[in-house]
Amino acid sequence: MTARIGVVTFPGTLDDQDALRAARLAGAEPVSLWHRDKDLKQVDAVVLAGGFSYGDYLRAGAISRFSPVMETIIEQAKAGMPVLGICNGFQILTEAHLLPGAMLRNNHLHFICRDQKLRVENAGTAWTSDYEQGQEIQVPLKNMDGRYVADERTLDELEAEGRVAFRYLDMNPNGSLRDIAGITNEAGNVVGLMPHPEHAVEPLVGTGRTDGLGFFTSILKKLVTA
Amino acid sequence: MARVVVDVMLKPEILDPQGQAVQRALPRLGFDGIADVRQGKRFELEVDGPVDEAALARIHEMAETFLANTVIEDFTVKVEETSEVAGASK
Amino acid sequence: MARVVVDVMLKPEILDPQGQAVQRALPRLGFDGIADVRQGKRFELEVDGPVDEAALARIHEMAETFLANTVIEDFTVKVEETSEVAGASK
Amino acid sequence: MTLDTVKHAAETPDVSQPWKELGLKEDEYARIREILGRRPTGAELAMYSVMWSEHCSYKSSKVHLKQFGEKAPESDALLVGIGENAGVVDVGQGYAVTFKVESHNHPSYIEPYQGAATGVGGIVRDILAMGARPVAVMDPLRFGAADHPDTKRVLPGVVAGIGGYGNCLGLPNIGGEVVFDSCYQGNPLVNALCVGVMKHEDIHLAKASGAGNKVILYGARTGGDGIGGVSVLASETFDSTGPSRRPAVQVGDPFQEKLLIECTLEIFRENLVDGIQDLGGAGLSCATSELASAGSGGMRVELDRVHLRDATLSPEEILMSESQERMCAIVEPDKVERFLEICEKWDVIATVIGEVTEGSQLEIFWHGEQIVDVPPRTVAHEGPVYHRPYERPSWQDALQADDANKLPRPATSDELKQQVLKLVASPNQASKSWITDQYDRFVQGNTILAQPEDSGMVRIDEESNLGVAVATDGNGRYAKLDPYAGAQLALAESYRNVAASGAKPLAISNCLNFGSPEDPAVMWQFAEATRGLADGCLELGTPVTGGNVSLYNQTGETAIHPTPVVAVLGVIDDVTRRTPMAFSEEGQLLYLLGETREEFGGSAWSQVVHDHLGGLPPQVDLEREKLLAEILIAGSRDGMIDAAHDLSDGGLIQAVTESCLRGGRGARLVVPDGLDAFTFLFSESAGRAVVAVPRSEELRFTDMCGARGLPAVRIGVIDGDAVEVQGEFSIALSELREAHEATIPGLLA
Numbered sequence A: 001m002t003a004r005i006g007v008v009t010f011p012g013t014l015d016d017q018d019a020l021r022a023a024r025l026a027g028a029e030p031v032s033l034w035h036r037d038k039d040l041k042q043v044d045a046v047v048l049a050g051g052f053s054y055g056d057y058l059r060a061g062a063i064s065r066f067s068p069v070m071e072t073i074i075e076q077a078k079a080g081m082p083v084l085g086i087c088n089g090f091q092i093l094t095e096a097h098l099l100p101g102a103m104l105r106n107n108h109l110h111f112i113c114r115d116q117k118l119r120v121e122n123a124g125t126a127w128t129s130d131y132e133q134g135q136e137i138q139v140p141l142k143n144m145d146g147r148y149v150a151d152e153r154t155l156d157e158l159e160a161e162g163r164v165a166f167r168y169l170d171m172n173p174n175g176s177l178r179d180i181a182g183i184t185n186e187a188g189n190v191v192g193l194m195p196h197p198e199h200a201v202e203p204l205v206g207t208g209r210t211d212g213l214g215f216f217t218s219i220l221k222k223l224v225t226a
Numbered sequence B, C: 001m002a003r004v005v006v007d008v009m010l011k012p013e014i015l016d017p018q019g020q021a022v023q024r025a026l027p028r029l030g031f032d033g034i035a036d037v038r039q040g041k042r043f044e045l046e047v048d049g050p051v052d053e054a055a056l057a058r059i060h061e062m063a064e065t066f067l068a069n070t071v072i073e074d075f076t077v078k079v080e081e082t083s084e085v086a087g088a089s090k
Numbered sequence D: 001m002t003l004d005t006v007k008h009a010a011e012t013p014d015v016s017q018p019w020k021e022l023g024l025k026e027d028e029y030a031r032i033r034e035i036l037g038r039r040p041t042g043a044e045l046a047m048y049s050v051m052w053s054e055h056c057s058y059k060s061s062k063v064h065l066k067q068f069g070e071k072a073p074e075s076d077a078l079l080v081g082i083g084e085n086a087g088v089v090d091v092g093q094g095y096a097v098t099f100k101v102e103s104h105n106h107p108s109y110i111e112p113y114q115g116a117a118t119g120v121g122g123i124v125r126d127i128l129a130m131g132a133r134p135v136a137v138m139d140p141l142r143f144g145a146a147d148h149p150d151t152k153r154v155l156p157g158v159v160a161g162i163g164g165y166g167n168c169l170g171l172p173n174i175g176g177e178v179v180f181d182s183c184y185q186g187n188p189l190v191n192a193l194c195v196g197v198m199k200h201e202d203i204h205l206a207k208a209s210g211a212g213n214k215v216i217l218y219g220a221r222t223g224g225d226g227i228g229g230v231s232v233l234a235s236e237t238f239d240s241t242g243p244s245r246r247p248a249v250q251v252g253d254p255f256q257e258k259l260l261i262e263c264t265l266e267i268f269r270e271n272l273v274d275g276i277q278d279l280g281g282a283g284l285s286c287a288t289s290e291l292a293s294a295g296s297g298g299m300r301v302e303l304d305r306v307h308l309r310d311a312t313l314s315p316e317e318i319l320m321s322e323s324q325e326r327m328c329a330i331v332e333p334d335k336v337e338r339f340l341e342i343c344e345k346w347d348v349i350a351t352v353i354g355e356v357t358e359g360s361q362l363e364i365f366w367h368g369e370q371i372v373d374v375p376p377r378t379v380a381h382e383g384p385v386y387h388r389p390y391e392r393p394s395w396q397d398a399l400q401a402d403d404a405n406k407l408p409r410p411a412t413s414d415e416l417k418q419q420v421l422k423l424v425a426s427p428n429q430a431s432k433s434w435i436t437d438q439y440d441r442f443v444q445g446n447t448i449l450a451q452p453e454d455s456g457m458v459r460i461d462e463e464s465n466l467g468v469a470v471a472t473d474g475n476g477r478y479a480k481l482d483p484y485a486g487a488q489l490a491l492a493e494s495y496r497n498v499a500a501s502g503a504k505p506l507a508i509s510n511c512l513n514f515g516s517p518e519d520p521a522v523m524w525q526f527a528e529a530t531r532g533l534a535d536g537c538l539e540l541g542t543p544v545t546g547g548n549v550s551l552y553n554q555t556g557e558t559a560i561h562p563t564p565v566v567a568v569l570g571v572i573d574d575v576t577r578r579t580p581m582a583f584s585e586e587g588q589l590l591y592l593l594g595e596t597r598e599e600f601g602g603s604a605w606s607q608v609v610h611d612h613l614g615g616l617p618p619q620v621d622l623e624r625e626k627l628l629a630e631i632l633i634a635g636s637r638d639g640m641i642d643a644a645h646d647l648s649d650g651g652l653i654q655a656v657t658e659s660c661l662r663g664g665r666g667a668r669l670v671v672p673d674g675l676d677a678f679t680f681l682f683s684e685s686a687g688r689a690v691v692a693v694p695r696s697e698e699l700r701f702t703d704m705c706g707a708r709g710l711p712a713v714r715i716g717v718i719d720g721d722a723v724e725v726q727g728e729f730s731i732a733l734s735e736l737r738e739a740h741e742a743t744i745p746g747l748l749a
């Protein structure tokens, strides 16, 4: 039996199909979840996909965070269910205070789309166990509000506890503090990052790399062996 | 140093998708009784030197030509007094 | 119908590239003497019914939980009087 | 305020009406009276005036555009031709692809962000209205001089608008163009293209039939957008208590459009619509009259049912409003409930505003009183047709006589090298990644190729790997020198770009950007360009599926260069066989395909080095283009070539530089016998491409070219980290990269 990975569609979510495809390619059973339903259809893990939910109006993720599906997700995440937030999903997780800090407009004020190099700083989370600690990967990045900020104390804490999960390499594309590309919660089940692993799962499309598949194989292994 | 605030809002007849999205979300969050929401920009300018007529005229021009796009936006210029609970003048 | 204005600004310690970009452009456009610019958001809420203590308390809560993200932003709530040259209260 | 009802109009024949202010000519107004047998009501006048405008009626261009139909090549690929929202092409395996380019030039000058954003929104709805899921966008752009201060206002706004809207819709941007020329200073061109995919059986048309079927308006509320002109009517026909000024600018809400797309696709999936039309220019006037005109019966609309954003709008204004993100559907009565349910699911407002009737008239009511009673065809399809006078301009001969081939050429190798560096750094030839990095090219996970590749390519079937490729091109400088040849060169270049990626060109769309049709010289350019394009399409066997005309692109007496932008759509059976442009394998051989002549008229070299425009553009040989395309496609399919890049602006050296930079490898080039280094590097002869051939395939490849009669000459090898032209110069890749990539950020950042 394989694991069921749910992908939430909010109004304005864009990368839900890609996340479902990535889950399928990794061998999981992809399940679509709808923002108005509190019911998670018995999924084992949830991906909050990228896009512009509610147009990114007010603040990216600010409106989605209050949707019915999030009520259940917040509750379940606190109880240990694995949740991965990609881009807009990461923004939703910070707005929901499942992850600390906040996401702001890129420091150069433009949308940026590029092939981005990252270092996996924590290979111990639910979503990164298939990577080596310190492994360098390259996946697409595309965002308008990708600048990660938090106060110094929080940043120090994140560093000290190894909760900076990914760091930008070569170039910081949006002004994120301490080159942070993604973080995890204390328990390691909730992970958020700006770049898009779900766009790097097939050799031909996008940038032609498959460096992102590891997120989905990591969680699958964890769930199936659990 | 004095502070001048320029508020820029979409003209009333122009679609404000952001304000609409906020308004539509409010009842879901349990906030009723808000008939309309418009979202605009607020610029806080710290001015060197005195905020006299001439300075205000320049800021007005700056708002008109740069801070606001008067094809779709209106603006107001106010001098902010030192206190937070300040009076405002146009 | 009364209008309540919520102003949301980034906390002073948070980098504001939008404000900076505005400030950097000013000298090029011939506007000197502006030492700093911060850009924030202004929400104009049209409130059904009276804006009494209770209503203001609700709006304050709405600002705190929704209109602003207090991790990075500060906000103020003001009732706007009918006149344009209005007094402001926090 | 008295309502100008049909009854009132019949009783008051002598009321004076502001037809002139609405842009109608005296004879046009007379014709409206003749059609109706009375004076039009205010609402009718509003409808006719906007539907008979140049933009909606194509009254100046129609007689020329006819050729696209008359000269259409035989093609089994065309499922829906010109005349619908967009043409539809059969790409095999049961799939149909629809694509179209449109302009949003004037609005983008006034308000760059919103003008460009709503341009994207509009073309996406056109594609959606055909029944297709939009899968990609492209944006051919023209701006004034790169260093002009106003370009700094217009360009960043336009780019942010295109990105802001397209990114938020989740449509990958897979290509476009950015060209600078002072002729576009007061008239930037913002063209936008969208591609959509569906199954054959999903094709939908814009027609209203079946008496009793409901007319549903859904999407955004209707506000006062884009009706500046019609307000004249509100204030002149009636008392002036209403708001005096309406905004001419429309503001887009891409979030709303995203919901509209998903909602509409779900409605299609459940087969709930009979006919459908997007609301674009001329809003409800256009949608209702076109749906009724194309259908079998009449239509009755209760205009007061329309959901408004601004309660003070007059009925005329509601009819004219160009509020974005709206669609109009014809739905059978028993399907209405489900239709509305789906709209509710997606938070989309929907209203039944009328129904299809037995009659033949379009009738519109306002709180029970009739304000419109017209034969819909007379509004939508039988507008005025002009045979505007045209004449070859007196200056054309002198322009062509000013031969670019006689310009001074570089005298030394060092000068040659300096000119190469100047060329690759010039704004038109420089890297556009500062712009294209603001566009999402990965979303939907099907992008095979995107900028800066020759064409944009998306996979449309994950199982079979079927894909489509699209390229857009247009060279206003060539077209200025010779509009007939210029249009064919745009076609040829776009065709070549698609083939260079390994796809087979099938059909075209176009956007014809010209000056004022009232100027006989401009009209001549237009006539020549359309004739050239129609002849070219016939010869290449690629039918025109649709397009758009933008006239009056001029400042005072000065028109822009005639700028026909041509988009070619191609199909590739297996996207794993696509040919990228990057030279990435050390040791592979470089072949130049086609024939190089001394052709510098309109060239990038003549512009960059001499600021010159004169002479004749490169010769067109469409038979050769076809042959070249066949070789490029066969070479890709059979694994004989690993990279290909077509030659166009800037000639060979530009193409080699781009391919080397993309692959991060250098090249050693040898000037072939019979050519001098200057001509070899800078000539812009058409019908050429450079390809990288693995050594093991060399013989097979040259045999194929030899057998087919395509000139193919070995010009060098991929090697090292410099571009070296033997006996002339060597430039390090790092230096080329700096030259090529620093320009645009330097101008705009």
Ligand SMILES: Nc1ncnc2c1ncn2[C@@H]1O[C@H](COP(=O)(O)OP(=O)(O)O)[C@@H](O)[C@H]1O
Binding pocket: D138, D139, D140, D141, D173, D174, D175, D176, D177, D178, D432, D435, D436, D450, D451, D452, D453, D454, D455, D472, D473, D497, D646, D648, D649
């Ligand atoms: N505005 C734009 N949007 C997207 N892609 C663009 C844009 N402008 C240029 N490009 C891309 O940059 C590349 C180079 O452009 P160009 O030099 O015009 O190509 P070509 O000479 O093949 O027509 C192409 O892939 C083109 O699609």
Ligand SMILES: [Mg+2]
Binding pocket: D453, D454, D455, D497, D646, D648
């Ligand atoms: Mg090309």
